[in-house]
Amino acid sequence: xxxxxxxxxxxxxxxxxxxxxxxxxxxxxxxxxxxxxxxxxxxxxxxxxxxxxxxxxxxxxxxxxxxxxxxxxxxxxxxxxxxxxxxxxxxxxxxxxxxxxxxxxxxxxxxxxxxxxxxxxxxxxxxxxxxxxxxxxxxxxxxxxxxxxxxxxxxxxxxxxxxxxxxxxxxxxxxxxxxxxxxxxxxxxxxxxxxxxxxxxxxxxxxxxxxxxxxxxxxxxxxxxxxxxxxxxxxxxx
Ligand code: CA
Numbered sequence: 001x002x003x004x005x006x007x008x009x010x011x012x013x014x015x016x017x018x019x020x021x022x023x024x025x026x027x028x029x030x031x032x033x034x035x036x037x038x039x040x041x042x043x044x045x046x047x048x049x050x051x052x053x054x055x056x057x058x059x060x061x062x063x064x065x066x067x068x069x070x071x072x073x074x075x076x077x078x079x080x081x082x083x084x085x086x087x088x089x090x091x092x093x094x095x096x097x098x099x100x101x102x103x104x105x106x107x108x109x110x111x112x113x114x115x116x117x118x119x120x121x122x123x124x125x126x127x128x129x130x131x132x133x134x135x136x137x138x139x140x141x142x143x144x145x146x147x148x149x150x151x152x153x154x155x156x157x158x159x160x161x162x163x164x165x166x167x168x169x170x171x172x173x174x175x176x177x178x179x180x181x182x183x184x185x186x187x188x189x190x191x192x193x194x195x196x197x198x199x200x201x202x203x204x205x206x207x208x209x210x211x212x213x214x215x216x217x218x219x220x221x222x223x224x225x226x227x228x229x230x231x232x233x234x235x236x237x238x
Contacts, residue, residue: 002028004047006038008057019106035059039067049075049116062094069095073141073154075116092191095153131164132222150199159192163220172217
């Protein structure tokens with residue numbers, strides 16, 4: 001596993017290096033100290049995941065993330081000193097997989113990266129799976145709606161996959177969060193559902209496929225599905 005850290009603060013980079021050295025020595029860490037260099041290294045160094053600081057000397061981490069997402073779906077963990085909801089939502093909206101607020105605990109960083117790595121390497125998602133007009137393509141981020149190709153982020157794909165598997169039964173928020181982040185993270189679900197609706201619904205403000213069960217969770221509904229049930233899905237176990 002190779003991880004690219006894009007961070008101008010050498011002290012933070014050293015802390016991250018030390019964390020891996022002690023807790024996960026198999027990981028190779030490569031560094032970029034500016035945004036532009038980081039974007040270049042996503043292509044040249046071929047990392048498996050990216051740790052990205054928001055406050056960089058040349059361009060902001062948000063802009064770096066936006067540009068990375070134009071050509072790559074690699075997992076990105078944002079490092080931020082801010083802990084305001086708006087900043088976190090902005091990072092998630094631009095396609096960040098997760099975020100950590102500085103100062104963070106070393107073990108927490110390792111746990112987040114391990115969770116991402118598990119998801120990357122788990123054969124849990126059946127690429128052949130389809131439901132109604134939707135089926136996943138050979139590339140893990142490609143979804144087809146009839147013949148139209150839709151590009152999903154890694155997180156969006158996982159959420160949609162779990163909801164489709166439970167077609168006609170709702171999946172509770174806690175279950176979605178646990179499946180994907182290993183913890184409860186309602187805001188992250190909400191942002192990703194909004195993006196999915198914008199991508200797959202004809203009218204995102206009046207969703208037909210991705211339905212919210214207020215206070216409970218979400219449900220994927222395809223109309224030819226068997227009877228719709230308001231009891232939670234049983235086949236998704238944490
Ligand atoms: Ca910085």
